[in-house]
Amino acid sequence: MHSSVVHGLSESQVTPEDWFDRRRRHMLALAAGLSLGWADRLAFAAPLPDAALKAGGEKLTGLGDITSYNNYYEFSTDKKAVKILAQELTLKPWTLTVDGEVEKPYTIDADELTKLFGSEERIYRLRCVEGWAMVVPWSGFALSKLIERARPTSRAKFVAFESLKRSSEMIGQRNSNLPWPYREALRIDEAMHPLAFAVTGLYGQPLPKQNGAPLRLALPWKYGFKSAKAIVHIQLTSTQPVTSWNQASPSEYGFYGNVNPEVAHPRWSQSRENRIGELQKRPTLPYNGYAEWVAELYRGLDPKQSF
Numbered sequence: 001m002h003s004s005v006v007h008g009l010s011e012s013q014v015t016p017e018d019w020f021d022r023r024r025r026h027m028l029a030l031a032a033g034l035s036l037g038w039a040d041r042l043a044f045a046a047p048l049p050d051a052a053l054k055a056g057g058e059k060l061t062g063l064g065d066i067t068s069y070n071n072y073y074e075f076s077t078d079k080k081a082v083k084i085l086a087q088e089l090t091l092k093p094w095t096l097t098v099d100g101e102v103e104k105p106y107t108i109d110a111d112e113l114t115k116l117f118g119s120e121e122r123i124y125r126l127r128c129v130e131g132w133a134m135v136v137p138w139s140g141f142a143l144s145k146l147i148e149r150a151r152p153t154s155r156a157k158f159v160a161f162e163s164l165k166r167s168s169e170m171i172g173q174r175n176s177n178l179p180w181p182y183r184e185a186l187r188i189d190e191a192m193h194p195l196a197f198a199v200t201g202l203y204g205q206p207l208p209k210q211n212g213a214p215l216r217l218a219l220p221w222k223y224g225f226k227s228a229k230a231i232v233h234i235q236l237t238s239t240q241p242v243t244s245w246n247q248a249s250p251s252e253y254g255f256y257g258n259v260n261p262e263v264a265h266p267r268w269s270q271s272r273e274n275r276i277g278e279l280q281k282r283p284t285l286p287y288n289g290y291a292e293w294v295a296e297l298y299r300g301l302d303p304k305q306s307f
């Protein structure tokens, strides 16, 4: 897993300083207007150090908690009911289409994902906007790989994610709690960030249905609602896509969804959080503890306006 060698260093030896140097060169090259292809752009983006990819050695949340306390409104708004109801979902066949502002749109079967894009483990903190949190060992691959394969055009500024709509199996879709299908989106620079992760597994096993099989996102610096489950369609767009939570309640759920202790939800404070399995609350960290890797994406943006 840590065999990839960059400039003579193994990933685990990459320090934050190294990473920033490479990142800065990458940004400078982009700012200079060099017309880099996507492959070249990625070559500039060095892998992140273990401190970012392994949640700094924090204690993992147990598999039982991760798989029985779920937000998945396609099935139920009752977190403890999702585990049972989600077993109705048929995972095969399952196709994923990547299209929109790209040179090479493609459709693949979910079975091909690991063959094409590989698999590595990422231990990420997950912070739900409701105030609970977990530490989860996901497996999967960098989201940038899925996007890069389609060769985005220079007009691609956003990436939209669409989840499955199949009310015959997803009984929560018979309610209109949210506009279906579930839609989420990122700016393209967020989607290409090395922390943005496409998830196909959990605790070294195939991803359970209740956690979003066969394909979901993990965006550890954002509230959980940004990490769509059961993805069937990824579309590159030139304008900001509509997202389900924002449509349902724009004053509560912004486009960004970045974890921020200082921006309260209209109905509760975000300054503290409850790590599942712990009694005492912890302080919420800016960008869920990932600020040093992602804060630069939001330079100049007012988090009170762009929440």
Ligand SMILES: Nc1nc2c(c(=O)[nH]1)N[C@H]1C(S)=C(S)[C@@H](COP(=O)(O)O)O[C@H]1N2
Binding pocket: 066, 069, 070, 071, 072, 073, 074, 126, 127, 128, 129, 163, 182, 210, 211, 212, 223, 224, 225, 226, 227, 228, 229, 230
């Ligand atoms: N398609 C879909 N994706 C979704 C949701 C959902 O209801 N539907 N809930 C989101 C929310 S609010 C959270 S906190 C996480 C929960 O992921 P988990 O159940 O694996 O912990 O999934 C996110 N992705």
Ligand SMILES: [Mo]
Binding pocket: 071, 127, 128, 129, 130, 223, 224, 225
């Ligand atoms: Mo959430």
